[in-house]
Amino acid sequence: MITPRKIYTIVEETLLEGGRPVEPAARVALVAAVIPNPWHGQGFVEDLNPGIDETASAIGELLAPRVVEALGTTVEAYGKAAIVGLEGEIEHGSALIHTLKFGDHFRKAAYATTLLPAVEKRGPAGIVFDIPLKHITDATIRSHHQSIEVRLADAPHPGEIVIALAAAAQGRPQQRLAPLSTEQ
Template identity: 55%
Template structure:
């Protein structure tokens, strides 16, 4: 089974200042989304896993390594998303991105070990989706919890799915929260 791709969209953001302050190093975020024909029939089907297993790695190869290349430096945080057109089910997008054949391609390209945080939803053409990012080696690293927004003006069409990988080179600009659990640690 091959994936039918209408377009691939790359977006790179680079922030040099936050709240009027220069950053020690630019905060970069790369997002790569593939707009694909849904591989699932319009009518309800019980088995979504067989199809996801058959094309998961192919979709992963379309967006995962390309996202890492677009970032242009080491990945520190990553995430994924699926935006399903109005002629599909949210479960169609979930099946594609919550599949290790898909996720392992991106995780390997990013040299990560953690599970990829994810978002999935149904939306009309032009809808945006917010993608959560977490540290690639330790999901409890609060400085790297961030959310980025991905949008394609002409996608998804009703029978399309936009599958996205996102990566950043650092944590949030000016991150300064205490480490995970510090607020409940006993006073010394």
């Protein structure tokens, strides 16, 4: 198991939207682990599976219960991210989050059935990224299509990866789009 250098927990509550109260407050939680890139300094690695096997499940197991606990209520929407430091490949982040070994921990903790929407990106410490979120059982429910913007001032360092999970207790505040079925 790779030991994270840092773990961030962020909880956002929206109390007003469009000049109107949001009741109950719209709540989104994020937990991110800053880990060493398992392939850093090895040049081009053809077979990423050993690093996936050593890392993905353990990171998913670490983050999933933390984000559900931080949200403090039932998860209705969720998403994930992998932000790779400048000395890594985007594929390194993708390898860790696009496997059932990682994602199934969150799906089980959230009682979810859909694929987790994701963002992968490479950049310096402090890079801004958005984690997309969708409904946990039906990705066509438009009210739950949303995102959370994240910036971690001290991560990722060049040889690190930020792995993050985000959860929302509801759809967008004050959402009023008609269901997708009305356009079909």
